[in-house]
Each structure stands twice: as structure tokens, then as C-alpha cells.
Amino acid sequence: MYLELQKQLAAHLRAVLKAKYSIEIENIPVEIPPELKFGELATPIALQLARTLRRAPKIIAQEIVEALGALPGFAGFEVAGAGYINARLDRAAGVRAIAGVGSHPSDKNNDVARVGHPAFVPDSAKDHVLVEHTSINPNKAAHIGHLRNAILGDTFVRLLRASGSQVDVQNYIDNTGVQVADVVVGFVHLEGKSLAEVRALLDKLKQKGERIDYYCWDLYARTSQWYEQGSAEENAERKKLRYATLHALEEGDNETAEVAELISTAVLRRHLETMLRLDIEYDFLPRESEILHLKFWDVAFEQLKQTGVLYFETEGKNKGCWVMRRPGAEIAEGELDEDAKVIVRSNGTITYVGKDIAYHLWKFGLLPGRDFGYKKFFTYPDHECWISAEQGEEEHPHFGGAQAIYNVIDSRQSDPQANVIQALRGMGHTEQADRYTHFSYEMVALTPRCAVDLGYDVSPEDQARPYIEVSGRKGFGVKADDLIDKLIAATSEEVEKRQTSRDEAERQKIAGQIAIGALRYFMLKFTRNSVIAFDFRDALSFEGETGPYCQYAAVRIRNIFRKGGTTEAAVLVEMTELAPAQVAGFLEGEEAEDIWALWLRAGRRSLVLDQAITASEPAYLAKHAFQLAQEFNNFYHKHHILTEENPAKKTFLLATAAVAFRELVTVLAWLGIETPEAM
RNA sequence: GCGCCCGUAGCUCAGCUGGAUAGAGCGACUGACUACGAAUCAGUAGGCCGGAGGUUCGAAUCCUUCCGGGCGCACCA
Numbered sequence A: 001m002y003l004e005l006q007k008q009l010a011a012h013l014r015a016v017l018k019a020k021y022s023i024e025i026e027n028i029p030v031e032i033p034p035e036l037k038f039g040e041l042a043t044p045i046a047l048q049l050a051r052t053l054r055r056a057p058k059i060i061a062q063e064i065v066e067a068l069g070a071l072p073g074f075a076g077f078e079v080a081g082a083g084y085i086n087a088r089l090d091r092a093a094g095v096r097a098i099a100g101v102g103s104h105p106s107d108k109n110n111d112v113a114r115v116g117h118p119a120f121v122p123d124s125a126k127d128h129v130l131v132e133h134t135s136i137n138p139n140k141a142a143h144i145g146h147l148r149n150a151i152l153g154d155t156f157v158r159l160l161r162a163s164g165s166q167v168d169v170q171n172y173i174d175n176t177g178v179q180v181a182d183v184v185v186g187f188v189h190l191e192g193k194s195l196a197e198v199r200a201l202l203d204k205l206k207q208k209g210e211r212i213d214y215y216c217w218d219l220y221a222r223t224s225q226w227y228e229q230g231s232a233e234e235n236a237e238r239k240k241l242r243y244a245t246l247h248a249l250e251e252g253d254n255e256t257a258e259v260a261e262l263i264s265t266a267v268l269r270r271h272l273e274t275m276l277r278l279d280i281e282y283d284f285l286p287r288e289s290e291i292l293h294l295k296f297w298d299v300a301f302e303q304l305k306q307t308g309v310l311y312f313e314t315e316g317k318n319k320g321c322w323v324m325r326r327p328g329a330e331i332a333e334g335e336l337d338e339d340a341k342v343i344v345r346s347n348g349t350i351t352y353v354g355k356d357i358a359y360h361l362w363k364f365g366l367l368p369g370r371d372f373g374y375k376k377f378f379t380y381p382d383h384e385c386w387i388s389a390e391q392g393e394e395e396h397p398h399f400g401g402a403q404a405i406y407n408v409i410d411s412r413q414s415d416p417q418a419n420v421i422q423a424l425r426g427m428g429h430t431e432q433a434d435r436y437t438h439f440s441y442e443m444v445a446l447t448p449r450c451a452v453d454l455g456y457d458v459s460p461e462d463q464a465r466p467y468i469e470v471s472g473r474k475g476f477g478v479k480a481d482d483l484i485d486k487l488i489a490a491t492s493e494e495v496e497k498r499q500t501s502r503d504e505a506e507r508q509k510i511a512g513q514i515a516i517g518a519l520r521y522f523m524l525k526f527t528r529n530s531v532i533a534f535d536f537r538d539a540l541s542f543e544g545e546t547g548p549y550c551q552y553a554a555v556r557i558r559n560i561f562r563k564g565g566t567t568e569a570a571v572l573v574e575m576t577e578l579a580p581a582q583v584a585g586f587l588e589g590e591e592a593e594d595i596w597a598l599w600l601r602a603g604r605r606s607l608v609l610d611q612a613i614t615a616s617e618p619a620y621l622a623k624h625a626f627q628l629a630q631e632f633n634n635f636y637h638k639h640h641i642l643t644e645e646n647p648a649k650k651t652f653l654l655a656t657a658a659v660a661f662r663e664l665v666t667v668l669a670w671l672g673i674e675t676p677e678a679m
Numbered sequence B: 001g002c003g004c005c006c007g008u009a010g011c012u013c014a015g016c017u018g019g020a021u022a023g024a025g026c027g028a029c030u031g032a033c034u035a036c037g038a039a040u041c042a043g044u045a046g047g048c049c050g051g052a053g054g055u056u057c058g059a060a061u062c063c064u065u066c067c068g069g070g071c072g073c074a075c076c077a
Helices: A002-021 A045-053 A057-068 A091-099 A105-110 A144-162 A178-190 A195-208 A212-229 A232-251 A255-277 A288-293 A296-306 A352-363 A411-426 A430-434 A448-453 A460-464 A480-498 A504-524 A547-564 A568-576 A580-586 A590-602 A605-614 A619-638 A647-670
Strands: A041-043 A074-080 A084-089 A128-132 A166-170 A322-324 A341-344 A373-379 A384-389 A404-410 A436-441 A444-446 A532-534
Touching: A002 A041, A002 A045, A002 A057, A002 A605, A045 A057, A045 A084, A057 A074, A057 A084, A084 A091, A091 A568, A091 A580, A091 A590, A091 A647, A128 A144, A144 A166, A144 A404, A144 A436, A144 A444, A144 A480, A144 A504, A144 A605, A144 A647, A178 A212, A178 A232, A178 A255, A195 A212, A195 A255, A212 A232, A212 A255, A232 A255, A255 A480, A288 A296, A288 A352, A288 A384, A296 A322, A296 A352, A322 A411, A341 A352, A352 A411, A404 A411, A411 A430, A411 A436, A430 A436, A444 A448, A448 A460, A480 A504, A504 A547, A504 A619, A547 A619, A547 A647, A568 A647, A580 A647, A590 A619, A590 A647, A605 A619, A605 A647, A619 A647
Parallel strands: A128 A166, A128 A404, A404 A436, A444 A532
Antiparallel strands: A041 A084, A074 A084, A322 A341, A373 A384
């Protein structure tokens, strides 16, 4: 509702300014004032115009107000302060619009059930968007840093879908990189296992219900240490082993590669299971092995040479390599650029950025004659997740060829990401380069206290730091499944205390929903740029600005309707049958301001969604959900609904609760948080 | 050395394209459960928005500079 009114007012102001002063302003600022006493919308435009018009801002504001006249939905305009123009809404009309009975055409995704449901039909006029997130090396268990990535990515997918975009979710699998090679070195050389023995180990773990990703977590850390534990000569030999193994993986078709395939696939499956606990699903898992074996690079290489993005270096330290300019590099024509980025090494192998360029050309549908094979890999309740293959199944969906892409990757990778964008731009794909978003975020680190509690050795220097970076290589961090288990244990304890009349299965379900709500909200409440210093005390908190707080507000409303013997939908219809004057009456006076504020907050959803997508910042919606919950809880304490004697007022209060419920449930669903039946 | 990010209440963080009196949670202290269940609410204390200049009607927000912290700058992925 807010978004529409804001646009209407801006358009009307634009027309007035053009007619009255012959001034055309593209973006007229229309903001939400800090307090309700200044109205519901305001513009400082007169302050801005004061200079060009060489007149006092208050006078200009007065003239504009007179020229504005009447606008549907608005009760009036007034000049305030130094020259603000404040707009007051027609409250009865506002309530009717926000209640949305008969559904407002411009807010077509109002219906909770549509969003996130398979029957939801995306807006065909909108883009086909590709979001890549998670992308954990398949050689160890997922940790809290990966959780931030996956939760941010998954939430952003939900937001894009809510706005009408068609979105494919990809999880890139680097199954032929050094990290997988390292754990293979661990299995083959540290543990001396053959392919058959590795297979036997997987079966054994499966039977015992143990997690292979946990096994690899320890083995990977041990192998990383092993490279540095021996004498200088031994270490040199071990490093050779490492690169020989890496080479074997890239080549494929050998026993080492088979061990890698076995391990990485098993670990990948575990990652998908872990993420499914958080309600995170994927559509496609492109693997590096296919990018290599299906020779995506050959096509990309030709294009890069033809467009002059890559050139062969004949001098300096990069002699014999194919290199490209870094973004922003200022080098005179013909001068040696020693800082150039190597894409093809002098031995003919391709660097990571090179492979990434080829992959991104594919993402945008710019790699003619090359595509993955597709195989079914993992089945979700309502769809399949596909994985890349050299020879896929006959029938398969098509991925790639997107109009816009988002890569959820931590901020440490902004340089290589910038290189890929630079390459696209250099090849003349400027539109694609503009629609390539590195959705970057800061890492999750541990507070020193948390690290000590977990039993890690923490050096005195590290103790003094505000936070310590987690490291898979060192085996230092909090595993995702451990954290989820711990959260469920904590919520179960609370649910046991409170829900004594419910059976075990119901209590389990509720505890799970609250645990996931707490975890997802915790990862979303911080803006992307801030480092999360992880601490169990904060993450296990269910009070204050948390997921459970928001869920609790919605559950309270559920209880009101259960006890009141009516439904949200029925009450909203009843309310629209009240006379507008009567509704307006309930919104008058000091006492009613908080009720009106709650309605206004409810009307802000599409505006906040818009901002969150534009800024790629899911935290905006997390904050919005919290504010909704907070305002409802405040309302709940001030107004006792079910004992209200005036039937019309009771209907109105119930409608207020109904709208708050609808908004909370919808926004929480966008955040991937379910609303439990009871708490 | 170069590049990016951060510095706001005791702690953890919001503050949208510059706008009206800088906000929240936690922690501390006071209060509120025979109400729609207190995983809640009300209240109190707590701030030279890292420092200094500038831009303008107006700066936590933009520019410059300094200080403090983090992360990147491979023929590693």
C-alpha cells in the first residue's frame, strides 16, 4: 500500500512542479517521516527548490500545497517545520487498502499461499534470474560460515520469487580442486586406503548412522597439518603428492579420481541434507569436472582471444602466459603490464578465474555449442535437484541462459569476481556485466571466548582480538549440524515445559520450527557488510530481536482466533462492512495512534521488499518482521480484544490482529521461517 | 605499497537515494502474570555517531586527511 501511495504522490508532485514552475525533477524524494505527528508521507522538495527558485522554502511549500489539491487516498497536505510538505492519509481508505479484501491489483502477491508454492506463477515480464549460493567444497562438513552463505542466498531467492521473478538456484560444486585433492591424499596416503576400502568405509559409516562429512572434517585438518609436519624434504615430497593427486582429479578416468568422486558425492549429499534441515533447496548442481571435461574453456578461450581480452605475454614475469588486464589498471599502449591477471599458465593449464569466465559465459547463454549433461541427483518433496554429468538423461530441464545473475560469495573473493565481470565487459557483453551481482558478505568468525569454550587452543594474541576467523583447513569452527542439533535441544527443552498437552511428534515439530527460526533470523539480522562474531549465547537466544520473538507474536494471534472461534479472512470481510466513518473513529485520538502505526507497518511490506531487492539486503525484511512483531505485542498488551464489548470495535481490533498475522506469516515465510501452531 | 570493508550507548548492531528531537536488542536497575499463556510488556540510566577540516539551507550519511581494526592483492582453488 505504502509503495503505491508513495509513487502516486511523487507522480502528482512531479506534475504540479512542471505545471507551476516548469521544473522537471526525475526523482522526487518522498519519505516516511520520523514520527506520525508529521503525517504518513512527507517531502522536503520545497527545501531543495529554495535555491533554484530564490524564494523562501516555506512559501514554496505553501504554493505547492495549494496546487496539490485533492488526491485520492490522501486526507490533506500541510506545511511544517522549515518547509516540509507533510501528507496525511485518509485512514479509513488506508485500512481498507491494507486489509486488501477483494485484493488490490498492484499487490498481487498479497496472498500468502501463493508465494513459495509450486503453483505460484512467476511474472513472465520479469527476468529469468540465476542465483548461486552455498558452493561448499565437498571435502568436509558445512560450518557456520557456510550457513550464512546459504541462508542469505536462499532468502534472497525467496524475495526475488516474491517479487515475481523466475529464479533458478545453483550450488556450484568444486569437485576437482585442491581441497578435495587434500582429503583424497588423506584417504589414500595417510590412511592407506584403496578404492574398495573407501567404499567399504562409506557403507560402514552409513550403517552406523555416522556422518562422512564429519569424518572428512578431521581427516582434512590432519592432512593439512601433515604437509607441514615432516622434514623439509619430506614436506616437498608430500606437496608433490598433493599436486599429482590434483592433476589426477582434473584428468579423470583413473582410480584416484574415482576415490574423489565417491567421497565428494557422499559429502555433497550430506550438505544437501544439512541445508534441507533449514528448508534450503537447489535446482541444479554444476560441477567443475564437467566444465573441464566438456571443454567449456575451449569455446571461451577463442572468444577471449578474438575480442582481445586475453593477450599472449612475451616478456616479464608472466612470459609465456595468456593474461588479461585487471579492472582499473592504467597501462599505456605497448607498455609491459606485470600486474596483469594470468588466465592460462605457461604450462598451458587454466587458472580458477579462467574456468570461472567460461562458466559465467554459460550462465548468460553466451557459450554456443556447450551445455552440461543433466542427471537427477536429489529428490525434494515437490521437485528434483539436477547435477551436471558428461552424459546426462534424455529428458531434462534447461539451466543457464539467465538475464541476471547473483553470486553469493564472501567478500574475500571480490577481486576474482571483479576479474570475471571485467572479462565479460571486455568481450562486449556490457549488459550482462551490469547484471552480474557479486552478492558479497562478510565472514562469520568466532569470539575468542567461544573458541575457548569449544576446547580449541587460542593463542594470547588471538585472545585479544575481537574475533577469530574459522578455518576448515585447521578444523577450527562450529559445524552446521552441531549447531542445529544444539538449537533443537534448547528449543525442545522450552517446548517440553510449555506444551505439556501436545504429543511428542507435535512438540518435536514445534521445537524444530523455532530452532530454525532462531538460526535463520540470527544469520539475517546483520547487514551483509558486518562480520558476525559468533557466540552460542547470542545464537541460542530466543528473546528480544530474534526469530522466536517474531514467531511468538504470530502464534499469539493464532491463539486469539482459536479462542475467539473465528478466522482472519472472516474478520477482514466483516470489517469492510463497517461504515468508513466508524473505522475512522476507531483510529482517532492519542490512544489509537499505535493501532494506526501497526496498520501502516503492515502496509509497508512491498516497499521494504523493493528496497531489500534493490540493495540486495535481506536484513531489511528481517528488521521489518521484528518491528511488526514488536508493534503487535505492544498493541496486544494495550487492547484486550476478546473482551471488547462494542461489537464494531471488536471486529476492528480482530481485523488489526488478522492483518498483523497475515503480514508476519508472509514476511517470515520470505525469510524461510515457519510460524508454529503453538509456542 | 595498492585496493575493498568497518569504527554509532557497557556489549552486539540498525539508521534507505543527505532531511525534522540519532534508534533497537542484550546487559544493569524499577515495575506488571486469577486476562487473548510473561519466549511478553511498561519505565529509568546510558551518545562530542573514531579525530580534524570541507561541501550546503541541512551531514552519522557526501568529499579530503589522519588514527584504529579487518580482509584481499599468486603461473592456489
